[in-house]
Structures are given as structure tokens and as C-alpha cells.
Amino acid sequence: MLRTILAGIKARTARLVLSSVAIALGVAFVTGTLVLGDAMSAGMREEFAKSARNVDFAVTMSGDAKGIGAEELAKIRRTPGVAGADPRGFVPVPLITSAGKAKPALAVPLGSTEKLREYDLSTGRYPASDNEVAVDVRTASTAKLTVGGPVTLLGKDEQKREFTLVGTYQQGVGEMSMSGADHLVLTPAAFQSFDPERLAYQAVGVAADGYTQQQVTDAVAKALEGTGLRVQTGEELTADTLRSISSQAAEFTAFLLAFAVIALVVAAMVIYNTFTILVAQRTRELALMRCVGASRKQVFRSVLAEAVVMGFAASVIGLFGGLGVSALLQQLIGGFVTGGASPSVQLPLTGTTVLAAFGVGVLVTVLAAVLPARRATRVPPVAALRSQPDSSEEVSRTGRLRVLLAVLLGVGGAGVIVLGLGLEEQAAMMVTGAGTMIVLAAVLVLGPLLVGPVNRALGVVPRALFGVPAKLASANAGRNPKRTAATTAALMIGVTIVAMVTVVANSAKETANAQIDERMPADYTVTSSVPSRLLPAELATQLAASPAVERVAPTAEVVGEGAYFVAVAQDSLGNLFRPKVESGSLADLKAGTIAVRSDYAKAEGLTVGSTKAVKTENGSGDLKVVAIVTGQRLGDGVVTLETAKALNPELAGYDSIMVKLKPGVADSRAAVEQVTDTSPLAVLDSAAETKEQLNKQLDQVLAFVWAMIGLAVVIALFGIANTLTLSVLERTRESALLRALGLTRGQLRLMLVVESVLMAVMGAAIGLVLGVGFGWVITTAVSTDAVAVVLTVPFGQIAAMLGAAVVAAVLAAALPARRAARTSVVAGMAEA
Amino acid sequence: MSALVSDVGTRTAVAAANLVKVYGKGDTAVRALDGVSVAFEAGKFTAIMGPSGSGKSTLMHCLAGLDNVDGGTVHIAGTEITSLGDKDLTKLRRDRIGFVFQAFNLLPTLSAEQNVLLGLELAGRKPDRAWFDTIVDVLGLRERLRHKPTELSGGQQQRVACARALVAKPDVVFADEPTGNLDSRSGAEVLDFLRMSVRKLGQTVIMVTHDPVAASYADRVVLLADGHLAGEIDNPTADSVLSALKHLGA
Known part of the structure; x- marks a missing residue:
């Protein structure tokens, strides 16, 4: 029997090759995706390895604690058994490029304990004095900085501060570097000067000789009792972080696997079709086998065996193709992230991946071949004596069952879609999406x-x-x-x-x-290039004074509890700022009043005339609702700048400034830029x-x-x-x-x-x-x-x-x- | 007698001179046709006969331009065809030759009528409607024109094939074992029709067959053995053909 099967495959090689290609492509996709997931996970682990290496205990914020300040850090360092401890935190520090514009960067303090540093020196040295800085290797190349040269950072009050670049370091492939933010290291004192109130999100430390991880952790926990801070051993921290890393990588892998599944479904259909045709064409041969004594079971097995051999061969090709796919995907994704710089490609091949490749390849092929194989068993021995039937004649009538199934699927799918239309946002999309796929199945059945x-x-x-x-x-x-x-x-x-x-x-x-x-x-909108920094208030005044500008409309943001509101100048209402009014009137929007967005009003039970209490970080107030509005960029509601100042007296600066030009200004952009160039933060958008x-x-x-x-x-x-x-x-x-x-x-x-x-x-x-x-x-x-x-x-x-x-x-x-x-x-x- | 002495007005429809066809190479080479020279008169029904392997099918393929030759020439109505390229040969077949094969004569996707008119359509010619009707009626296919081949009996299928071969009024109709797959009654009908198309419509028909009864419908039988011409019989009967074949050692 085996000899017959092998001879059959040999004779039909050409016919099987094309379908093998289909399955190999599907397998390549699956393999590629899994390898990519492993590579990303490994990349993140590598990064993590840098942040967790040598850590014996970690203090992290939890519950009410807002972070770790100097006092807590001192307590930790004083604890017996602690050989060294360092805070981990970051401050957004805009980096001024050669073009004079700010770009967002993250600064971290240089760890005093060398063992605890999350980065490795690449060239030069770490900063030793408060006017020195080291930058990430990638930042050095994208911002075109050279060791020994100057680096300009933007201080808190928009003042430029000059530093000298003394070294570069490698921070590994991981979340930080993938986020694309530029990264730099300052001395703790210099770091502090950028934001004296900034608290660290974590502190890590090493145990002194003779202390175990557990002993030092217990001691630190005791010292910090009552602060609400959580203390874990280094091992626990490692385990925690590994979990989150794997789940992140798994999410992305699942996203890609969805595409792989589509590819496999399509490949399975190709295989199914191939075997159906092959069986139809081999009617006489199969019947001859039955004539010479092959049982139905043997015929069934011979067709399936062919599928197994084919699936196996295709999986081998697909597995290696998958490594190529993964390399390609890493280039593609890496290209997106790093903006064209060639990323390093990793191809970890795990046992799971190999098993999945063969499992999927062989299984899909065999499953696709089951129905045709069953059909093969129905060939009667006497068919050998008849002339080869034109397989186009064995077109069975499309049965009522098919129509019934299609109708059921169609109605079911339509039902799910209707259900989904009643839902909102993400859920609506998922449910209607599922409904459409059921309708697709109905059409396939009806094909x-x-x-x-x-x-x-x-x-x-x-x-x-x-x-x-x-x-x-x-x-x-x-x-x-x-x-x-x-x-x-x-x-x-x-x-x-x-x-x-x-x-x-x-x-x-x-x-x-x-x-x-x-x-x-507006013709232009000026925004801040660094999300955490507001535009200076005088910029609006300067823009308004420009002869090319007809009017400006600054906006600010008021962050309340569980809601945020947009503050605009009263005189910009109806011209540069025009939400759609559902009820009430924007004419009444002045100090002490608010126009709320319709869905927020619905959720909060607000109507025109009711009062909304707003509490911010620095103040609070009761606002009377004067209008219900819909539209874009309204936050949960709109207030005037005066109201915003009243709610948050510390509000200084704007989120954006809309600029309307006088008609007929020749080079409008240059006219506006003339003003905005004075501020490194200001970015011009039309x-x-x-x-x-x-x-x-x-x-x-x-x-x-x-x-x-x-x-x-x-x-x-x-x-x-x-x-x-x-x-x-x-x-x-x-x-x-x-x-x-x-x-x-x-x-x-x-x-x-x-x-x-x-x-x-x-x-x-x-x-x-x-x-x-x-x-x-x-x-x-x-x-x-x-x-x-x-x-x-x-x-x-x-x-x-x-x-x-x-x-x-x-x-x-x-x-x-x-x-x-x-x-x-x-x-x-x-x-x- | 009449075959050798040209009557006034007789033309040669198909003529082969020194035809050589070799299959394979070197030691395994087989000379399927080894210097065959033969002429087929227009307006006559000629049967090519011979034992299996005698080269009769090969001869027909070469005469009809279906296969290329290794030596010699073939003329169809005065046109030398052995030097023609594939395109011209295709055109020649389309315009000047009718075919009736043993089986698989019809396209399963087309109706009987569409099958009959296929050759004309390929040539981009308009069918002569009166002629079409004549053929269809003579062959008794009027009621079957809309049927697909699978809905026709074997005999009906062969009659559709005959109609297709004749509808374009070709210079010659080649029939390759046209009754090979039919029962004797259906076979007789097809042969009757082929003979009638020669006698009444002036058609030229060349038929390859191994059946002496089928051959007896022809005006003349050409005998082939081992790739050589092995004699011929005018006005053959089943008996005379059978004895001639016996003589060849078939």
C-alpha cells in the first residue's frame, strides 16, 4: 500500500506542488509570526535584564503613595544591610535641535551604585559634574550630537541650559527605545534641578555582604512601614515584569496570528479543492485499486497519507520561509519605529514554533483532504470498467440543504449585525465585525x-x-x-x-x-512640541500683534476629577471656535458658566440651568450649565479662559493658539513663523x-x-x-x-x-x-x-x-x- | 477500375508522396510510415484499412495536418501542407477540413447546435442557414439541437459530429474510426450518412477503420501494412476486404 501511495505522489508531483506552495505560505506566516513574537519578547527581556540586574530589593509605589521622595530614599539607604540604593524616575526634558526647535526627551538620574545602572556605557564616560550629560547612542545619532560638543536642554521656565556631552550609552532593545523618545542621563543634582518636586516611581537597592535578598527586603519593608510603599525582593520584581512582558508580546503576536489564520483558511480551501479534483480525476485508478482488493479504509488512508506527506513537506519549506518572513517583518516594524534605521534582526526558533509549524501545516492539509478522501471511498470497483467520466459531469445538484444553511447563516449574521449596531464603539465594532464574517460564511456556502x-x-x-x-x-x-x-x-x-x-x-x-x-x-494652529510643556502666554499676545494676523484664539485645558474641559477666549466663540449648540446658547458662556458636551451631559445628568461642580488640583468652583454642545475638541465641556483661571489659578500658558490671518497675506507661513521662532516649543500646523x-x-x-x-x-x-x-x-x-x-x-x-x-x-x-x-x-x-x-x-x-x-x-x-x-x-x- | 483511370472532371482532393513518419530515436525508432504515396479523389469515399500498428491512423493524422511528417509531401486541394506552420495548418483545418473522431467529438459545455457551428465560428464565417438546415434534417437532429452532448446517445453524438464536419463544406472530411464506439445500428446510420454525403452532396470522405463492414460502405479501400501501401480494393464488400486483410496476415 505504502509503495502505491509513494508512487502516486511521485506521479502527481507537479499537481501537488502548487497546493504545497499554498500550505507552505500559510505555515511560513504562522512560523514568522511566532518567531517575531519570541524575538520581541527576547528583546524586551534583554531590556528588562538591564533594569533588573543586580537588584536585591525594589520599592515601588502602590496605593496612595505618590512616589518615592528624598526622605524615603534616605530611610532606605540608612537601613542596615543595604549596600546601596538608587531612585528610578524620569523627567521630560525637551532637547533643542540644531534647528532651534524642541523635541521631547526623557532624562534619568545617574545611579550612584554602578551595579544598579540600567544602561551600559558605549563611548566616553558618564556625567561627573552638573553641566555634563550622556545620551543614548540612538539619540546621539538622530540628534547629531558628538561627544565633547554642546547639548541644549530646555529648562522649566523655557530657559535654555547648556550642557556638555561626555559620553554615550546603550540602553538595549525594549519598551523605552521602542517608544522612540530620546533618552539622556544627568547627574542626580542636575536631574533634580529640572523638576525639584518630581518623585521617583521606584527605588532599587543591593544588599550588603552577608545579607540575603529576603533579609534586606524585610528590613527595608520595616523601615518604610506606614508609607504605603511596596517592597519586593529582586526575584519577585523579575517575575512580575516577565509576566507583563510576555503578555505584551503575546498581544502583538495574537494580532498577527489573526492574519495567519486568514492565510491558513484560504490555503485550506486551496488544498481541499486540489484533493477534490484529484480524487475526481483518479476515479478509475481508485476503482482499479478496489477491484484488485483494496478496502474502502485503504483507499481512504491512501488519499490521507498523500495529504500527510504533502503537509509535511510543505511545512518544512514553510518553516524556513517563516524565518525569512520574520526577518522581513522585523525590518518592516523596526523601520516604522526607528524611522528607517536598520534594526537588528533576531530569529529565535523555539520548539513550540517548530511544533506549531508542523502541527498547523500537516493538520490543515489533512483536514482539507478528509472530505475528498471520503468521496474517494465511495468510488465503486465497477467504475474501473467504465470509461473515465468527465469529472465536470459529477456536478451534484446544489441541494436544498445548502440553501437552508446559507439562509440560516445569513439571517444569523444579519441578526448579529443588528445587535452590534445597537452597541457602542469597540463592542459595536467587534460584534458587527463578527456578524459580517457570518454573512461571509453564508455567501461561501451559497457560492x-x-x-x-x-x-x-x-x-x-x-x-x-x-x-x-x-x-x-x-x-x-x-x-x-x-x-x-x-x-x-x-x-x-x-x-x-x-x-x-x-x-x-x-x-x-x-x-x-x-x-x-x-x-x-483657523489657518494655523500653534501647539507645543513637548506634550507636558504649555505654550507661553505672551506668544498669543505677540501673534495677535503681528500685522499679518487677524485674530488669535488661545485654548487651555482644565483637568477636573474624571473629566477635562477646554478653555477658550470668549471672543473666539462663534468664529475660530464653533461647536454645534444643541440647546441653550453660547452667548451666555462667560465667567462661572460652562457648556457641556451632550454625551457627558447625558452621563452626568446635566441640563441647561443645572450646576456642575468642578474641582482641579489647585481650586474648585460651581459652574452653571448654559449650553449643551456637540463637536470636536470640546473635552467634556467648554469654559472661558477666565473660568479656567478661577478654577486653576496656577494655569500659565496655553495648549494651543489658533491663528486666523488677514486676507491676502502673501507668505502666510513665514509671517507666523517670524513670531513662533522665538519660542522653541511652538510648532506650527496648518x-x-x-x-x-x-x-x-x-x-x-x-x-x-x-x-x-x-x-x-x-x-x-x-x-x-x-x-x-x-x-x-x-x-x-x-x-x-x-x-x-x-x-x-x-x-x-x-x-x-x-x-x-x-x-x-x-x-x-x-x-x-x-x-x-x-x-x-x-x-x-x-x-x-x-x-x-x-x-x-x-x-x-x-x-x-x-x-x-x-x-x-x-x-x-x-x-x-x-x-x-x-x-x-x-x-x-x-x-x- | 475507375480509381486508377481518371474520369473526365475528376480531381485529386488529397495526395501524399513518399510520406515518412518516424517515432522515437536510434534503436527504438519505428518507421510508422515508410514512403507512402497515395492519392484520394475528390467526391469519393475512401477507407484506409490495415492491421493494428500498420500506420493507418498516423497516415490520417499526417494527411489532415494534425501531425508533422519526417519526409515526403501532402497536398490538400493543391496546397502543399507539410511546409506550413502551426498557424497556417490550424487555419487550413478550420477552413478546409472536417473531422469526425471515434469519441470525444463534442465539447461538453456547448449544445448540439453550438457544437455544429463551432468550426465556422472559429473561422469567423457565417453559416449557410439553408445548408445547415439540410444537414440537420438529413441527420435527424432537428429535435436535439438544444441538447448538451451528455443528453445525447452515442449515435446522436456521432451524427452531431458529422453535421459539424459537413456544415463548413470542407474540401475533405477525415473520419477516424467514426463507428468504433457505436452499436451496429447506430454505426450503420453514420456510415449511410457519410456515403450519402459523398454520393448526393459531392463530399470527399477519407475514413480510417479496422471494421470490414464499415469499409464496405466506401468506394475504395486503401490497405496499409507496416507503414507501406499494401494494395487497394475498388467497390469493396465486407468479404473482399476481409479476405484481403487475411492476406496481409492480420
Whole structure:
């Protein structure tokens, strides 16, 4: 039996190779994702290793404690058994670039205990005096700093402070470096001078000789009793952090695995289709095996064994391909994070990954082959004596069961969608998303019934263009609806998801753009480049004084308990700042009053006339509600700048300053920049620029998703090539007959190309219709009163997808067509 | 007698001179045709016969431009075809030759009518509707035109194939064992029709067969053995063919 199976595989190698490619691609994706997850996890561990090395005990804030101050630190250091302890904290310190603009950076104090430092010196030395600084290697290269040169940092009151760069250090691959923030080390005193009130989030220490981790931890815990600080041993800290690291890496891996699952589902469909066709074509051979005494079980096993061998071989290829995929993904993601700098690539291959690769590859192949294998057992021995049936004739009638199942799924999916539409935000998206996938399943089940009409409709164009060959192609594409449906389904899934994501992303983009238009009626908006630093108040005055400026509208933020409000100048209401008023009137918005956003009003039970108590860090007040508003950038409500000052007397400076120019200013940007250049923090945004930046980001996300799902689409195209190759083999006699009757080689090739294109366009067209529909459903689901998502159908991109499907289909047909055209007429006629 | 002495107005539809066809190379080379020269008159029904392996199918393939030759020439209605490229050969088959094969004559995706008109469509020619109707009626296919091949009996399928071969009014119809897969009654119908198309419609038919009864419908039988011409019989009967074959040692 084994010999028969192996001989069979050998004889059918060519037919199996294409389907193996499909499964190998799927496995490569899974492997690549897992390897990437491990690599990221390892990267984070490496970083963590630096922060946890040599730590014998750690003091962390918990509960009411606001952090670790000098007093607590002194207590820790005084505790017997403590050889050394250092605080861990950071202060955002804007770094002034050569262009004179500030960019956000994080400063940490140099640890007094060398063993406890979280970084390794790379060049030079650590700062020894309070006007020296060391920077992260990456910061040194991106900010173009050289050891011995000056470094300008922006102090608390916008004063520039000069430091000398004395060294660079490596902080390892990890969260800090991945966040993209620049990083620098100062002496503790210099660090303190940037923010004297800043408390450390953690303190770590080492035990003196003769003390165990537990002993010193207990001692420190006793010393800190009553402070509410938590003291753990170094080992406990390690365990805690490892947990959080693994869960972070796992989350990202799960996100990528979702794409891998799509690829595998598509690959499984290709395999299923391949085996179905192979079994149909081998009817006579299988029957002969039955005639010479093979049992049903043996026939079943022989088909499955073929699947196992194929799955195994494909998994090996996929496993190695996966390492390549992972390297590629790391380059891609690393490129995003570091902005083009080539990141280091790690390829850890764990036993789990290898097992998963083989498990998935073999399992998916075998599962996909089970149904065809069962069908093989139903071949009666007598079939060996009949002439080889044209497998296109074994088209079973699409049963009522199929329709029933499709209807059930369709109704169920629609129900879930309706349910999801009633929910909000994330939940709405998840539930409607799940509903659309059920509807997709319904369409897949209904597939064979759709092939006929869709094929007839799509066939009109090529028939008109190419005549007889196209007519024959259309007839071929429709001759076995089940096969065509299974072939196109794979592509359909990929295209549906791509189209859906594209529609949603474009809708999000359009919505965001519309929001920008709404919230930026100003020509320019000045904001701070460093999120934690406010723009100086005098900047607004200076801007207002510029001859090019018609008016300015500064805004500030008031942070209350569990809510935040936007403060604007009273005179900017209705011109540069114009929320939509639902009830009440903005004319009444003056000192001591508030306009609340409608959903916040609903949640808090506020109406026009009621009173809202607001408490900030530095003050409080009761505000009368004068209006209910909706719109963008309102926070939970709007107050005037006077009210904001009353609530928070320490409020100094603005979050943003909107600038409206006088009409006819020639070089408007230069006019505004003339003023803003004096402040290193001020960044100038025009609505157009903000849009461009936002669109770029969304496009990047979209490109990433396209790339991820692209693989599923590639697999689906292999499926088309595969089906076509098998069909060509099956129709060798038919092709020969056509050639005898006067079909030229070119026409024969054209016929197969058109058939391929028809199948691809069929899948793509249904997928596009579904994808756009699903996109509409999801945008409707996430659309709220406050943020009305505009459905945007990107016709250009959709046309591009269709075009790509056609081109890919032509490529997919290339080999089968070549093969069919090369077969001589006489040899073709002789084929059994 | 009439086959050798040209009557006034007789033309040669197909002529082969010194045809050589070799399969394989070196030691395993087989000379399927070894210098065959033969002419087929227009307006006649000729059968090519011979034992298995005699080269009769190969001869037909070469005469019809389905296969290339290793030596010699073939003329169809005055056109030398052995020097033609694939494209011209395809065009020649499409425009000037009709085919009836043993099986798999029809495309399963097309109806009987579409199958009949396929060759004309490929050539981009408009069918002669009156001629189409004549053929369809003679073959008794009127009621079956809309049926798919799978819905037709074997005999009906072969009649559709005959109709397709004749509808384009080709210079010659090649029939390769047209009755090989049929029961004797259906076979007789097809042979009757082929003979009638020669006698009444002036068609030229060349048929390869191993069945003496089928051969007896022809005006003339050409006998082939081991790639050589091995004689011919005018106005054959089943008996005369059978004895001639016996003589060849079949």
C-alpha cells in the first residue's frame, strides 16, 4: 500500500506542488509570526535584564503613595544591610535641535551604585559634574550630537541650559527605545534641578555582604512601614515584569496570528479543492485499486497519507520561509519605529514554533483532504470498467440543504449585525465585525449557486471582446460550479477583508479630515512640541500683534476629577471656535458658566440651568450649565479662559493658539513663523499639514494590513493557477479536439487566460461587494452622534484591486496555458 | 477500375508522396510510415484499412495536418501542407477540413447546435442557414439541437459530429474510426450518412477503420501494412476486404 501511495505522489508531483506552495505560505506566516513574537519578547527581556540586574530589593509605589521622595530614599539607604540604593524616575526634558526647535526627551538620574545602572556605557564616560550629560547612542545619532560638543536642554521656565556631552550609552532593545523618545542621563543634582518636586516611581537597592535578598527586603519593608510603599525582593520584581512582558508580546503576536489564520483558511480551501479534483480525476485508478482488493479504509488512508506527506513537506519549506518572513517583518516594524534605521534582526526558533509549524501545516492539509478522501471511498470497483467520466459531469445538484444553511447563516449574521449596531464603539465594532464574517460564511456556502449567474454576467465583456475563445472560457468557468466556487472563494475571502479594511480606513480618514476642517477653521494652529510643556502666554499676545494676523484664539485645558474641559477666549466663540449648540446658547458662556458636551451631559445628568461642580488640583468652583454642545475638541465641556483661571489659578500658558490671518497675506507661513521662532516649543500646523500627516499615518496602517492580507490573496491566486492546471490536464482531449477543429494556439491560450480572469474577477467582484457592504456596516456601527463616520468608498483603490486581480489571473494562467498550447493535437487525442 | 483511370472532371482532393513518419530515436525508432504515396479523389469515399500498428491512423493524422511528417509531401486541394506552420495548418483545418473522431467529438459545455457551428465560428464565417438546415434534417437532429452532448446517445453524438464536419463544406472530411464506439445500428446510420454525403452532396470522405463492414460502405479501400501501401480494393464488400486483410496476415 505504502509503495502505491509513494508512487502516486511521485506521479502527481507537479499537481501537488502548487497546493504545497499554498500550505507552505500559510505555515511560513504562522512560523514568522511566532518567531517575531519570541524575538520581541527576547528583546524586551534583554531590556528588562538591564533594569533588573543586580537588584536585591525594589520599592515601588502602590496605593496612595505618590512616589518615592528624598526622605524615603534616605530611610532606605540608612537601613542596615543595604549596600546601596538608587531612585528610578524620569523627567521630560525637551532637547533643542540644531534647528532651534524642541523635541521631547526623557532624562534619568545617574545611579550612584554602578551595579544598579540600567544602561551600559558605549563611548566616553558618564556625567561627573552638573553641566555634563550622556545620551543614548540612538539619540546621539538622530540628534547629531558628538561627544565633547554642546547639548541644549530646555529648562522649566523655557530657559535654555547648556550642557556638555561626555559620553554615550546603550540602553538595549525594549519598551523605552521602542517608544522612540530620546533618552539622556544627568547627574542626580542636575536631574533634580529640572523638576525639584518630581518623585521617583521606584527605588532599587543591593544588599550588603552577608545579607540575603529576603533579609534586606524585610528590613527595608520595616523601615518604610506606614508609607504605603511596596517592597519586593529582586526575584519577585523579575517575575512580575516577565509576566507583563510576555503578555505584551503575546498581544502583538495574537494580532498577527489573526492574519495567519486568514492565510491558513484560504490555503485550506486551496488544498481541499486540489484533493477534490484529484480524487475526481483518479476515479478509475481508485476503482482499479478496489477491484484488485483494496478496502474502502485503504483507499481512504491512501488519499490521507498523500495529504500527510504533502503537509509535511510543505511545512518544512514553510518553516524556513517563516524565518525569512520574520526577518522581513522585523525590518518592516523596526523601520516604522526607528524611522528607517536598520534594526537588528533576531530569529529565535523555539520548539513550540517548530511544533506549531508542523502541527498547523500537516493538520490543515489533512483536514482539507478528509472530505475528498471520503468521496474517494465511495468510488465503486465497477467504475474501473467504465470509461473515465468527465469529472465536470459529477456536478451534484446544489441541494436544498445548502440553501437552508446559507439562509440560516445569513439571517444569523444579519441578526448579529443588528445587535452590534445597537452597541457602542469597540463592542459595536467587534460584534458587527463578527456578524459580517457570518454573512461571509453564508455567501461561501451559497457560492456554487452564485457561480452561474455571476459568470454569465461577467462573461459578457470578454465574449464581446474576444469572441469564440472567450465564449468557451466562460462555459468552462461555469461547467463545474462547485469547483469554480471553491477556487474563487479563497480569493473572495482575501478581497472581502482587504476591501472592508480599506473602506473603513478611508472612511476614518475622511471623517478625520472632516473633523480637522471643523475644528481648525483657523489657518494655523500653534501647539507645543513637548506634550507636558504649555505654550507661553505672551506668544498669543505677540501673534495677535503681528500685522499679518487677524485674530488669535488661545485654548487651555482644565483637568477636573474624571473629566477635562477646554478653555477658550470668549471672543473666539462663534468664529475660530464653533461647536454645534444643541440647546441653550453660547452667548451666555462667560465667567462661572460652562457648556457641556451632550454625551457627558447625558452621563452626568446635566441640563441647561443645572450646576456642575468642578474641582482641579489647585481650586474648585460651581459652574452653571448654559449650553449643551456637540463637536470636536470640546473635552467634556467648554469654559472661558477666565473660568479656567478661577478654577486653576496656577494655569500659565496655553495648549494651543489658533491663528486666523488677514486676507491676502502673501507668505502666510513665514509671517507666523517670524513670531513662533522665538519660542522653541511652538510648532506650527496648518489644517492641510495636519491632514497630510494623519493621512500618512493611516495609509501606513492600511499598507501594513494590505501586506498582511496580501499573502492570503497570493495563496488564493496559487489556488486559481492550481485549479486551472488540473482542469487543463483533465481537458487535454478537449483542447486537442478544439485545436483539430481550428482553434489556434494563441486562441487556446487566450481561452485559458480568460477563464482564469473570469474566476479571479468573480472572486474579486463578490469580495468587493461584500467588503464595501461590510465596511458600510462597520462604519455605521462605530458612528456616533459626536463622531459621525462618513462612509467613503475608495473607488480608485477598488479599481486598482480589480485591475490587480486581472493581472494576477493572467499570470496564474501563464503556465497552464503554455502547457495546454504545447501539447500536440495527436498526443492530446490519444490521452485516455 | 475507375480509381486508377481518371474520369473526365475528376480531381485529386488529397495526395501524399513518399510520406515518412518516424517515432522515437536510434534503436527504438519505428518507421510508422515508410514512403507512402497515395492519392484520394475528390467526391469519393475512401477507407484506409490495415492491421493494428500498420500506420493507418498516423497516415490520417499526417494527411489532415494534425501531425508533422519526417519526409515526403501532402497536398490538400493543391496546397502543399507539410511546409506550413502551426498557424497556417490550424487555419487550413478550420477552413478546409472536417473531422469526425471515434469519441470525444463534442465539447461538453456547448449544445448540439453550438457544437455544429463551432468550426465556422472559429473561422469567423457565417453559416449557410439553408445548408445547415439540410444537414440537420438529413441527420435527424432537428429535435436535439438544444441538447448538451451528455443528453445525447452515442449515435446522436456521432451524427452531431458529422453535421459539424459537413456544415463548413470542407474540401475533405477525415473520419477516424467514426463507428468504433457505436452499436451496429447506430454505426450503420453514420456510415449511410457519410456515403450519402459523398454520393448526393459531392463530399470527399477519407475514413480510417479496422471494421470490414464499415469499409464496405466506401468506394475504395486503401490497405496499409507496416507503414507501406499494401494494395487497394475498388467497390469493396465486407468479404473482399476481409479476405484481403487475411492476406496481409492480420
